[in-house]
Amino acid sequence: MDSELRELYQQVILDHNKSPRNFRVIENANHHSEGYNPLCGDRIDIYLDVKKGIVEDISFQGKGCAISKASASLMSSMVKGKPVKEAEKLFEKFHDLITGKLGNNPDIEELGKLAVFAGVRDFPARVKCASLAWHTMINALKEENDIVTTE
Amino acid sequence: MDVKVETIKKKFEIYDVEKIRNDFPILSQKVHGKNLCYLDNAATTQKPKIVINELNRYYETLNSNVHRGVHSLSEMATQAYEDSRINVRNFINASSEREIIFTRGTTEGINLVAQSFGRLNLKEGDEVIISAMEHHSNIVPWQIICEEKGAKLKIIPIDNNGEIIFEEYERLLSEKTKIVAIVYVSNSLGTINPVKKIIDKAHGLGVPVLIDGAQAIQHLKVDIQELDCDFFVFSGHKIYGPTGIGVLYGKRNLLEEMPPFMGGGDMISKVTFEKTTYNQLPYKFEAGTPNIADTIGLKKALEYVNQIGIDKIKDYEKGLLDYATESLSQIEGLKIIGQAKEKSSVISFVFDNVHPHDVGTFLDFEGIAVRTGHHCTQPVMDRFNIPATTRASFALYNTKEEVDILVNGLKKVLEVFS
Numbered sequence: 001m002d003s004e005l006r007e008l009y010q011q012v013i014l015d016h017n018k019s020p021r022n023f024r025v026i027e028n029a030n031h032h033s034e035g036y037n038p039l040c041g042d043r044i045d046i047y048l049d050v051k052k053g054i055v056e057d058i059s060f061q062g063k064g065c066a067i068s069k070a071s072a073s074l075m076s077s078m079v080k081g082k083p084v085k086e087a088e089k090l091f092e093k094f095h096d097l098i099t100g101k102l103g104n105n106p107d108i109e110e111l112g113k114l115a116v117f118a119g120v121r122d123f124p125a126r127v128k129c130a131s132l133a134w135h136t137m138i139n140a141l142k143e144e145n146d147i148v149t150t151e
Numbered sequence: 152m153d154v155k156v157e158t159i160k161k162k163f164e165i166y167d168v169e170k171i172r173n174d175f176p177i178l179s180q181k182v183h184g185k186n187l188c189y190l191d192n193a194a195t196t197q198k199p200k201i202v203i204n205e206l207n208r209y210y211e212t213l214n215s216n217v218h219r220g221v222h223s224l225s226e227m228a229t230q231a232y233e234d235s236r237i238n239v240r241n242f243i244n245a246s247s248e249r250e251i252i253f254t255r256g257t258t259e260g261i262n263l264v265a266q267s268f269g270r271l272n273l274k275e276g277d278e279v280i281i282s283a284m285e286h287h288s289n290i291v292p293w294q295i296i297c298e299e300k301g302a303k304l305k306i307i308p309i310d311n312n313g314e315i316i317f318e319e320y321e322r323l324l325s326e327k328t329k330i331v332a333i334v335y336v337s338n339s340l341g342t343i344n345p346v347k348k349i350i351d352k353a354h355g356l357g358v359p360v361l362i363d364g365a366q367a368i369q370h371l372k373v374d375i376q377e378l379d380c381d382f383f384v385f386s387g388h389k390i391y392g393p394t395g396i397g398v399l400y401g402k403r404n405l406l407e408e409m410p411p412f413m414g415g416g417d418m419i420s421k422v423t424f425e426k427t428t429y430n431q432l433p434y435k436f437e438a439g440t441p442n443i444a445d446t447i448g449l450k451k452a453l454e455y456v457n458q459i460g461i462d463k464i465k466d467y468e469k470g471l472l473d474y475a476t477e478s479l480s481q482i483e484g485l486k487i488i489g490q491a492k493e494k495s496s497v498i499s500f501v502f503d504n505v506h507p508h509d510v511g512t513f514l515d516f517e518g519i520a521v522r523t524g525h526h527c528t529q530p531v532m533d534r535f536n537i538p539a540t541t542r543a544s545f546a547l548y549n550t551k552e553e554v555d556i557l558v559n560g561l562k563k564v565l566e567v568f569s
Binding site: 001002004005008009014017018039040041042043063064065066067069123126129 | 539
């Protein structure tokens, strides 16, 4: 496999694509939003159970490419148990990472497992795939129940 | 390899595809270090050298405005521009060049008819019939005018093979129907619709028919007088011509009645602040300075296709389609979307566990260009309950070796995602 391609499709991403974490519906979710990428027709539903500013539970459902599915899966495992404010901050960092704003040597520690998405910066057409779940989560947290699009 | 594939292979021996490939400079390009394998021809086709040279020749020796100047350059440019119109007329066998209107492309042609014909003929309670396999460009313009006029859009459903259900079409046709607008060849399914039958049926009730020929003109012989359609639209860039130039054919009596689509220079015969009289056909529908260079380039593209022969192209591409269908069907887990009996050289497919976007990115690294997504036909994706497909579409310069490259590329993708 080409090295640039291997950088994009890291084993962690392939694993999360194959067996996504938190891939379910939260019946009593107090936050929910639907995300849509008109470019590829992908849809995602994000469910959150937030209590006292803490994300007690988070899950997702939907159809998408490996990048978008793995991103939703990793996001859910990273955000679970964290304060909403921290989740929002993490999104900013993540967005900077995939759009190449952190350069070639991002601060891995702060990003944790999300660092596997660094390869996305070389594929501008795939930034939307990686960010759809995050945009949708931020929207759900704001309790805007409209459909989010990445356009 | 089985017997069927072997017989299909034999078909390729009579067509000098290597010679044809040499006419297209871009085909020798490398992508990610691999030979370009261009299988996105339903999106746009590559251009032969003679078209590229013609654009240069125009700008280097002819450039000036048409229908205006009395100087030599303007006269020569006007001549070349009008020659292209005659050439289009002959290519589609229309009865008069006055019925050939140059547009920016298929989308503009449909919008012109929807706005102009629609403004004149649609009223509350009227109906427009389209099919469930239309490109967004043959849906949205009709939605806009229907909403404005209080008319209704009626949709001919399609079956699991991706063919229209003709009995449903017959049921939808009524005295309320003011126009039928239907795609000749589906860009996402490859289905070739029985347009002659569709036109005849509508004419039985006196209803005019628009044919979206964007995916037909480069693959099939189009004879307007034989089809007897009322409008026919296509784009130059899908038949080896430049982008930004397209054609609207319309029957003279209908075009005469229709109000102008855009106002401006060239489309008038006399202007005062009290009243303007419009120019005759086709100029009534060509406001402003037209796309002269690309119109002249289109002539070369159509000549190129004629030189090879559209029927020979059709047979060759049918061979490619059969070979690709056979080869792709042997890949485990691959499902072809669109299995109509009559198909042009378009194959859409999906895998259970790999999304088209991932397929597209991996194939790109093999030098293979395919289209992934909904192909501007979201209702088709909804009909088959899928978000997207991977689409390989073949043109006159593709080879069976390229089909093999695609198959091998797909096998590599499946290894990674297994």
